Amino acid sequence: MSRDPLILGMLAVSLGLFTAVLLIPMFEIVANAFWYQGSPSTYWLEYVLRDPFYFPVSAWVDGRVPFLHLEITTVGSPYTIRGDTLIISGVDYGVILNTLMVAVTVTLISTAIGVTLAFFFSRYSFPGANALRTAMMVPILTTPFVGAVGLRRMISIHGTLNTIFYDYLHLLPYRVVFDGLAAVILVQSLVFYPIVMINAYATMVSIDPTMEEQAEIFGSSGFKLFRTITLPLAMPGIEAGSLLVFILSLEDLGTPIVFQGSNAEKLLTYQIFTKIFSQTGLILPEGTALAFYLLFFSMVAFFVIRKYVALKQYAMLSRGGTWRPRTRRIGAARTILVYAVSLTILFFALLPHIGVILLSVADTWGPSPIPESFSLKNFRFIVEDHLTFSSVRNSLIYSTVATLIIMVVGSGAAYVVSREGGRWSEILNYLATMPIAVPGIVVAAGLFYTYSATPLNPVINPAYLLTLAYSVRRMPFTVRSAFAGMLQTHVNLEEAAWNLGASRTRAFFNVVVPLVLPNVIGGAMLSFVYCMSEVSTSLVLGGANPAFAPITWKMADILYSLGGGQFPTAALGVLLMSLQLAAIVGSNVLLKQRVSALVGA
Amino acid sequence: MVSIRTEEITKRFGDVVALDGVSLNVREGEFFALLGPSGCGKTTLLRVIAGLERQDEGRVYFDGRDVSDLPPHERRVAMVFQNYALWPHMTVFDNVAYGLKLKGLPKEEIAEKVRWALRLVRLEGMEDRTPFQLSGGQQQRVALARALAVEPEALLLDEPLSNLDAKLRLEMRGELRKLQRELGVTAVYVTHDQEEAMSLADRIAVMNRGRILQVGTPAEIYERPANYFVADFIGQSTFIPGTVRSASGEVYEVETNLGVMRAVPSTPGSDFHPGEEVILAVRPENLRLGCGRGSNEVEVKVVHVAYLGKHLRLLGEADGIRVVAELDKDSEVGSGETVRLCADPEDVLIIRRS
Numbered sequence: 001m002s003r004d005p006l007i008l009g010m011l012a013v014s015l016g017l018f019t020a021v022l023l024i025p026m027f028e029i030v031a032n033a034f035w036y037q038g039s040p041s042t043y044w045l046e047y048v049l050r051d052p053f054y055f056p057v058s059a060w061v062d063g064r065v066p067f068l069h070l071e072i073t074t075v076g077s078p079y080t081i082r083g084d085t086l087i088i089s090g091v092d093y094g095v096i097l098n099t100l101m102v103a104v105t106v107t108l109i110s111t112a113i114g115v116t117l118a119f120f121f122s123r124y125s126f127p128g129a130n131a132l133r134t135a136m137m138v139p140i141l142t143t144p145f146v147g148a149v150g151l152r153r154m155i156s157i158h159g160t161l162n163t164i165f166y167d168y169l170h171l172l173p174y175r176v177v178f179d180g181l182a183a184v185i186l187v188q189s190l191v192f193y194p195i196v197m198i199n200a201y202a203t204m205v206s207i208d209p210t211m212e213e214q215a216e217i218f219g220s221s222g223f224k225l226f227r228t229i230t231l232p233l234a235m236p237g238i239e240a241g242s243l244l245v246f247i248l249s250l251e252d253l254g255t256p257i258v259f260q261g262s263n264a265e266k267l268l269t270y271q272i273f274t275k276i277f278s279q280t281g282l283i284l285p286e287g288t289a290l291a292f293y294l295l296f297f298s299m300v301a302f303f304v305i306r307k308y309v310a311l312k313q314y315a316m317l318s319r320g321g322t323w324r325p326r327t328r329r330i331g332a333a334r335t336i337l338v339y340a341v342s343l344t345i346l347f348f349a350l351l352p353h354i355g356v357i358l359l360s361v362a363d364t365w366g367p368s369p370i371p372e373s374f375s376l377k378n379f380r381f382i383v384e385d386h387l388t389f390s391s392v393r394n395s396l397i398y399s400t401v402a403t404l405i406i407m408v409v410g411s412g413a414a415y416v417v418s419r420e421g422g423r424w425s426e427i428l429n430y431l432a433t434m435p436i437a438v439p440g441i442v443v444a445a446g447l448f449y450t451y452s453a454t455p456l457n458p459v460i461n462p463a464y465l466l467t468l469a470y471s472v473r474r475m476p477f478t479v480r481s482a483f484a485g486m487l488q489t490h491v492n493l494e495e496a497a498w499n500l501g502a503s504r505t506r507a508f509f510n511v512v513v514p515l516v517l518p519n520v521i522g523g524a525m526l527s528f529v530y531c532m533s534e535v536s537t538s539l540v541l542g543g544a545n546p547a548f549a550p551i552t553w554k555m556a557d558i559l560y561s562l563g564g565g566q567f568p569t570a571a572l573g574v575l576l577m578s579l580q581l582a583a584i585v586g587s588n589v590l591l592k593q594r595v596s597a598l599v600g601a
Numbered sequence: 602m603v604s605i606r607t608e609e610i611t612k613r614f615g616d617v618v619a620l621d622g623v624s625l626n627v628r629e630g631e632f633f634a635l636l637g638p639s640g641c642g643k644t645t646l647l648r649v650i651a652g653l654e655r656q657d658e659g660r661v662y663f664d665g666r667d668v669s670d671l672p673p674h675e676r677r678v679a680m681v682f683q684n685y686a687l688w689p690h691m692t693v694f695d696n697v698a699y700g701l702k703l704k705g706l707p708k709e710e711i712a713e714k715v716r717w718a719l720r721l722v723r724l725e726g727m728e729d730r731t732p733f734q735l736s737g738g739q740q741q742r743v744a745l746a747r748a749l750a751v752e753p754e755a756l757l758l759d760e761p762l763s764n765l766d767a768k769l770r771l772e773m774r775g776e777l778r779k780l781q782r783e784l785g786v787t788a789v790y791v792t793h794d795q796e797e798a799m800s801l802a803d804r805i806a807v808m809n810r811g812r813i814l815q816v817g818t819p820a821e822i823y824e825r826p827a828n829y830f831v832a833d834f835i836g837q838s839t840f841i842p843g844t845v846r847s848a849s850g851e852v853y854e855v856e857t858n859l860g861v862m863r864a865v866p867s868t869p870g871s872d873f874h875p876g877e878e879v880i881l882a883v884r885p886e887n888l889r890l891g892c893g894r895g896s897n898e899v900e901v902k903v904v905h906v907a908y909l910g911k912h913l914r915l916l917g918e919a920d921g922i923r924v925v926a927e928l929d930k931d932s933e934v935g936s937g938e939t940v941r942l943c944a945d946p947e948d949v950l951i952i953r954r955s
């Protein structure tokens with residue numbers, strides 16, 4: 001490890017930030033989960049497991065035969081029929097199993113969709129393939145919070161779909177309503193499949209075509225070829241994408257909030273959320289136990305990504321030879337099939353967006369497929385309502401400051417990790433990607449708990465903690481793209497400057513910074529976008545003092561306090577989506593690369 | 602084992618004409634090399650033969666059977682790719698067994714054939730390794746074993762040795778040739794290394810820009826290059842431009858800047874008419890110091906003399922023409938001197954300009 005002041009400074013600042021905003025809060029939560037009546041204990045962790053609300057299986061041992069007794073609390077039916085309405089709400093197995101079940105189901109569905117689409121786009125060539133591929137990525141533009149509001153409008157009893165398919169076309173035997181856990185699964189799958197798609201696609205196009213050709217020479221084709229060669233070779237990318245979806249599903253708080261009032265409330269994030277009292281910073285010990293379980297699940301997934309998947313990266317055994325991604329021109333019938341599958345998925349995936357956009361310009365919207373009358377009053381509301389307007393302004397300020405911190409600390413961290421070996425650099429490497437794996441609600445709870453007795457107390461002013469929380473949680477985007485830039489910037493370029501007498505610090509600012517700036521800005525734009533749309537820390541910390549609350553807190557607030565609150569919420573959602581679109585397009589132009597590198601784990 | 606014939610194969614990629622009317626005849630059991638510079642279309646031709654690439658025009662025949670419309674596996678050929686294309690998610694055993702499994706052979710027979718193939722390439726005991734745990738040479742041999750295991754009618758090899766270091770390359774050359782002889786399998790071997798082609802092949806096709814320029818045994822190609830490209834691409838030569846003056850039987854008189862030279866057509870039977878612009882080519886070993894009667898003489902200014910063990914290699918210059926000669930190792934020449942080099946008329950080859 002170099003003793004250069006620049007390196008040491010960067011290391012100290014970034015380690016300090018991660019320790020203060022990530023590690024200590026995590027530690028506080030875990031420590032509390034393992035604490036009962038003044039001493040270490042697993043009381044609360046067991047308590048949670050004994051309550052059928054959280055965990056439906058209880059087991060105990062006694063003297064009778066058989067010795068081990070299991071009792072499983074009866075669970076409800078996955079759907080109910082009420083009059084002409086079929087309500088699909090999923091089975092409730094208690095909070096812990098629900099959370100895992102939702103995450104696993106969402107992961108499976110988005111993986112199936114994502115891999116199928118990736119296969120189409122990486123192996124078939126047909127008219128409009130590129131445009132279709134880009135279109136299929138659009139759902140990534142939403143946040144679950146906003147998407148759920150829009151989707152709920154489209155799929156509710158008198159929502160657009162039921163009106164069209166039941167009332168008008170009579171295609172459905174019932175009005176179909178997704179609610180509760182089933183709705184959460186639906187929303188998350190539609191929002192997250194592009195993450196698997198983009199990762200799977202990136203690996204599939206990077207598979208050396210001769211791998212498949214060799215198998216074809218032996219007579220392998222169709223599904224057999226896919227199952228024995230393509231799929232196993234694409235597995236590292238698929239797994240990375242799937243595990244990321246698993247983590248994102250685990251930590252999603254926005255969707256259960258939108259569907260509250262149903263069994264969607266029986267998810268870990270939501271339960272933890274309700275056990276934090278924003279006005280005092282108090283967290284019920286039950287809440288910390290739940291947070292521990294949530295953290296545990298997502299950390300396991302994170303370590304699997306980092307160890308197991310990374311090891312299996314089949315750095316293709318390729319040396320020379322012509323390499324052109326191999327796509328097969330397909331006939332009309334198959335092209336139609338590809339379009340049919342893709343557009344069906346896209347139709348459902350875009351429902352949330354369509355819903356949000358329609359809501360945002362709706363004046364009133366009763367039981368009809370589209371609003372009865374349109375107006376811009378929802379957007380006017382954003383500007384005119386004092387607290388709403390200031391929430392937008394607050395978010396812009398917090399996110400901008402957080403992004404500046406991210407740019408400085410993130411490039412420093414990327415620089416240290418790319419240029420220095422050694423234990424500290426390795427630790428930093430882990431820390432810089434770990435925020436992906438720490439659920440926002442855990443960070444929020446931990447920060448609140450840790451800093452409530454300090455001047456940073458969010459009840460006084462949540463601005464500081466929010467900004468710090470944003471900067472740490474959204475750091476990975478920038479670190480990853482800065483790191484990619486550093487790797488491309490050969491160390492020789494710096495050495496040449498040192499050779500001419502420049503100090504390391506000087507060479508860093510004169511040589512490295514200008515060269516990697518596009519990467520840093522590209523990553524920072526994404527970081528900014530995701531700061532703006534951050535839900536869990538915003539709700540928990542922002543809720544402590546509404547005058548300083550950010551946009552997402554205000555959205556939740558409007559959604560449930562005003563009558564017809566969904567309209568202005570949707571307008572805020574459209575505002576967020578436009579910002580996302582602008583930033584992602586901007587960052588792609590700057591980075592001239594696929595979003596994959598930034599979204600991939 | 603099959604004979605392979607291609608008939609007027611043309612293949613375009615957009616504006617690039619990768620193959621331009623290629624006709625070729627590979628005999629049964631022959632070791633046939635496709636030799637040419639990078640980008641000349643060798644791989645493309647091999648892929649057309651394998652059925653991986655569909656030609657725009659022309660046909661491919663195996664034993665006189667038109668296979669142009671057959672998919673790769675029905676052609677019963679095996680291919681070894683330049684990058685080996687070993688599947689990293691499978692063990693050596695599974696790699697070699699893949700083709701056999703697809704044939705639906707019973708487990709026992711598969712295991713036996715895999716063992717047989719691995720023994721052929723001297724890799725017994727490596728069954729359970731993954732490609733990552735093998736050296737470059739071992740990977741190459743697994744690829745070869747995988748191809749041989751299915752007992753193909755023809756073996757198509759695309760620069761299989763180009764990723765190995767020089768020593769290993771020499772070793773593998775010998776083994777490859779031995780295996781091919783033992784199995785009697787027809788082999789088409791792509792390379793851009795002329796020495797490799799010369800030392801391995803029964804016959805060679807020299808390609809350039811999607812066309813076949815000459816087909817022949819290594820000796821024919823070296824001694825009787827059909828045109829300037831082949832003479833230049835294979836081995837070294839001294840090239841002297843000139844104009845045909847007259848002919849007397851097989852021997853022509855050609856006017857050059859270095860005086861009138863007596864020379865013979867490089868390919869027997871070709872005719873040149875007086876006034877035709879040609880190039881004369883002389884191989885280095887055909888230039889010597891002592892001149893006899895009737896031989897051609899040139900005065901050469903010695904630029905550099907290199908000691909190569911058996912010979913001296915003389916690099917010289919005569920009126921702007923680069924001269925290469927291989928001389929006896931105890932010849933007395935030094936840089937800066939002017940020497941007289943001689944070549945017999947039958948060693949001075951007349952080549953067409955284009």
Ligand SMILES: Nc1ncnc2c1ncn2[C@@H]1O[C@H](COP(=O)(O)OP(=O)(O)OP(=O)(O)O)[C@@H](O)[C@H]1O
Nearest residue numbers: 322324614617619638639640641642643644645793
């Ligand atoms: N799939 C393809 N798409 C477009 N052009 C191609 C494709 N395959 C080959 N070409 C072009 O066709 C020409 C012949 O290529 P080919 O790979 O057959 O050359 P080669 O003789 O094998 O060269 P090398 O020795 O470098 O492997 C080249 O100009 C190449 O760029």
Ligand SMILES: [Mg+2]
Nearest residue numbers: 321322643644
């Ligand atoms: Mg090639």
